Amino acid sequence: MDCNTALIGPLFLQGIILGSLYALIALGYTMVYGVLKLINFAHDSVFMVGGVAAFYVFGSALGLTEPLTGFALIVALFGVLMVGALASASGATLLERGAYRPLRRRGGARLSFLISAIGASFFATYLFQQDFLLGAGKRQFPNLMETSGAFSAFGSPVNNKDLLIVVAVVICLVALDRVINQTRIGRSIRALSEDVVAAQLMGVNVNRVIVTTFLIGGFFGGVAGALYGVNFANVAWNMGFIPGVKAFTAAVLGGIGNIRGAMVGGILLGLIENMSVVCIGAEWANVVAFSVLPLVLIFRPTGLLGERIGG
């Protein structure tokens, strides 16, 4: 095995940046699992919707083509992330009402929820493949920000897009941590994820908490979708698939149902994937990343931090 040690620094950085994106998406999987014990496989479409909505508003509708600078850039970036977040949050609540709530009302079996999740994911993905929405190819995301170096870390340059991702993700994670541990709605989410019956007996409105959980998970998934657009300069109907499965893997790695676990799992998976490039080669990155899933399930089924939602 030839290890290219010169790559360690830059790939370490890439790992953290990509990993924070995984972490942001993983929150949606882990929170929904916490309250419903359901793997929401349609969360990859929720993520995609965020990127696509930001593309519609800033690319198609506003027609921004020239990079912005200064205050205009900050406003535009904030707008992009908010449009993505709100679109995905709405998408996630629609998904809950359309694909899961009717099953809950009829007392559906665990397996039917899972099948419904997979069906909903394919439905949304192929819906956006249609020409009246996004079409089959990749679409170019408006180039709001000229890539430029921000500073150096680990002996390699960090550009402004990397910095944007890390800053946005950190803000999201801190905000979520506060919501979960310090607000009334956060407390009800924790209660529901620990004991549904006890939560009901405390007067928690189960349906409202569930939809709020989808909304919050969708919100962060949408921020991630918009960040993806800004960073990779394109969006596509199938853009959710790989990041979605990676984020799901990250959630399992950190301990599904555990919010801090999703954060840790995301960063760690980003690092594992990128560091594998140093010694094994870039074409193996996905193989290595996805082998994490069976390994965790065999050797540490509850993940690194265990199944527990709050702090």
Place this chain on the structure above:
Amino acid sequence: MPPDNALLELEDMRVHYGAIEAVKGIHLRVEEGEIVALIGGNGAGKTTTLRAISMVHPPAGGSVRFEGNELRGVPSHGVVERGIVQVPEGRRIFPSMSVRENLEMGAFQRRASRKELHDDTRHVFELFPVLEERRKQAGGTLSGGEQQMLAIGRALMARPKVLMLDEPSMGLAPQVVERVFGVIRNINSEGTTVLLVEQNAHMALQTAHRGYVIETGEIVLEDDAKTLLGNDQVRKAYLGEE
């Protein structure tokens, strides 16, 4: 005919689990200020009855009236809002939340102010000083007796009009059972109506004003608690006497 001033009244209430009828049309009445005991063996339908009243597993037929209003169709959180609060079987403490957070969960539906929360928590700590010592500890690390006290304290935080307790004596040492029932009497004397479900018929009937005996989903006896304690059938079936 029962008087009209019942606070909580079940009429012909039936509860199904799939094809099985677990509660077969029971009548039960709780008046304001009373302690009513519902006693019976394992699987008789006691827990099912309480879950039905809380609308966690809503009844399939009959009626559940509280303060004269039908509760069927009301969601479980609406039942808590109206003032019926349950201490569930097995206590169901939130294991990773601290004692204080568990208590605050009890006041969840009230949207209590900081000050109210503080005062009510104080009150619970006065009833159960051990909870104050443990206030920062995770609920899951408490002993069975402490968890039972926490479960009762948590329910009191909701300021219930009717407090329903499901097997509060289960798995507890005799002295702890005595303590718990003492507290139940105190709570009642402070004005809270109590519906008590127990396998420990002796303790329950000594504490209650009136009692019902449930067997395989049907009420088979109903009387003053003292009379039930002296009833031959009850003595044989539930008090282990010949």
